């Protein structure tokens with residue numbers, strides 16, 4: 006958890022990965038938004054969603070950010086460029102998928118009630134393919150691909166699957182395919198992936214009790230309500246499109 010006086014960490018990360026936006030996750034309502042949308046003064050930060058003076062976490066967490074940072078900064082001239090970057094980025098996305106599944110499984114529950122069960126469930130579904138099966142089970146019956154398309158990134162699934170194929174071949178010593186990976190591919194997929202996962206996390210967060218409670222307690226009730234209605238409309242729209 007970060008406080009205002011620890012913001013320099015956020016700035017360092019922005020410099021290291023200029024192309025990736027900095028996001029904050031509210032510690033109260035758990036909505037993720039870009040740093041620019043948070044209202045910040047020298048002694049307080051106000052969440053753009055619940056309107057509370059709140060503490061926040063940098064999103065994604067450092068385990069994911071480190072993998073993405075290493076992939077974006079890896080030496081392009083290395084003969085192992087494709088191998089290393091595909092392993093880092095695929096691992097980062099699998100971690101993001103796990104975190105998203107956790108949020109999805111919280112629908113209509115308090116975190117304290119179900120966290121242990123959710124963790125066991127996610128552990129039981131190892132690997133990307135199994136986790137994508139779990140996605141349909143814990144979500145609203147929709148597939149991950151359908152949800153991703155609703156975020157506006159129609160090519161993300163194709164890009165991710167291609168990277169997984171390259172990763173799987175190159176970790177077994179076949180570097181032929183990985184030689185085609187260029188820094189611009191890694192940059193594109195990282196930007197797409199972060200945007201996809203932040204939007205999906207928010208869509209499913211608004212169905213959690215933590216979020217509902219945070220909004221009910223909001224000091225800026227009407228503003229927060231407007232934001233909630235906006236998200237709800239977007240969600241309804243997404244559901245309508247996928248019917």
Ligand SMILES: [Zn+2]
Nearest residue numbers: 031034052055
């Ligand atoms: Zn908030």
